[in-house]
Amino acid sequence: MLSSSLRTVTLVTAFLVGSISSPAFAEDTTFTAKNLNEQSVLAATWMQASGEFKALSYQAFNLAKMQFDAFSDSHTGNKKIAIVVDADEAVIDNGAYQAWLIDKDFGYSSSTWAKWMDAGEATAMPGATEFLNYVAKSGGEVFYVTNRKVVGLEGTRKNLIELGFPNVDDDHLMLRTSTSDKEPRRQAVQANYDIALFIGDNLNDFSSDFHTKSLEDTLAAVEKNKALFGTQFIMLPNPAYGDWEGKVYDNNWGASPAEKSQMRKDRLRIWEPAE
Template sequence: MSSITFRTLVLSTALLTSGFSLSALAQESDYSAKDLNEQLVMSTLWMQASAEYKALSYQAFNLAKMQFDQYVSQHKGSKKIAVIVDADETVIDNSGYQAWLIGKDFGYSSKTWGEWMDAAKAKAMPGATDFLSYVASNGAEVFYITNRKASGLEGTRKNLIALGFPNVDDAHLMLRETTSNKEPRRDAVAKHYDIALLMGDNLNDFSNDFRTKSLAESNAAVEKNKALFGTTFIMLPNPAYGDWEGKVYDGNWGASAAEKDQMRKSKLKVWQPAK
């Protein structure tokens, strides 16, 4: 028996005696990023094809307009009024990038995301252009606080201008430079403006209360701030990706495709029929 065959036999025996099966091991090793990307199909299809997704976007911007008008009518301060919005999946739709990943044997990367930003092909979220134009026409200013990296500035600027958004300049377009924490950028706006409302698809778009490490902590933070949703915080739907996904992985974004699949499914609350 060769040394390689002997080592294989020893490894196989160790795995079997410790509760693993060779078929399960082979199945995990065969599970690829391409397999994991198949899980994007339903969320991406819903975002691109369903009228319900469009309706929810219109609903968010209709509600934002109502809250903005109310804030303006009651405003007594000397500062100008501002509205803060995130970019991705808040005012622009990147589902084309998500759809492109389906069928590929790799996931999100800075390289391919950079190419997507440079292409400036994202579409406006339904209702976004009308609402932000309304804000600007009523004397307020729009600030785009996004965690797109500064390397994507020109592509982002080009995209937003092409879609007809207002205030797309260096003062109002606030990309990530040193930290993903948006609080310092929100604070910088608040020094000179009264903030009427914030819009985002991710809880971290609103407050540092939501910079949590677990799903349980995020849910508790939502309960604590529940009165602000629909008033000061306007949430947009994004079933495709977000910080919540990292909490499913306990922060281990580097887990294998098979491990991510298992961790996702382990969080499902499964109904069992009566025997």
């Protein structure tokens, strides 16, 4: 049996050796939110600088116009026609807020997001203003079903009006109240309108089918609904953030920056060259 003093030396030695040889321990103490934010630089740059991002946005709204016209031409119901759109990264662009987080040692927070909403400085997604006004001029109505909380109502209203969007009033601007689930708000619109299109950057903008807990379930839901993309569901590109990110973390948003970084990497398919 080891003496008390020898046991102490052995434990201390083991601790020191483990600390030196364990990369996970070192990473956990040095990898910060600032490091994690740095990983978003390429996505933010692509969204703000590339012609491809702009082209994809125009493509989405060109397709939306074609599908809206086709729906209107064949519409025989007594209800008015409406479209349901998300706000953030669907018809307005918050890239400046995302870029502001880069080089900061903290991530998204409700307090900084509230300031951004109040500032009302989001820009219009390319093609969005023209398309939504086309819908309104064609006799349709636009409903903004967004998970911005009601604390941001006035800033959001001001922002949308200044960008020239139609139907920006209390009846059509449907912010989050008690739940982030958009299905009750979609159903409220559907009770009085025939919905031609849903437009968003997040699968939860379209249907409760996508209200899933895992990436695997989400992929299955996409497969189930694949015929609706480009017909009833119009998707905008957003590699910066979304519900998908939480599923990468197994819905553990409280994980450390180092853990989140590793979970991102763990989801990658990696090629290894032959030796």
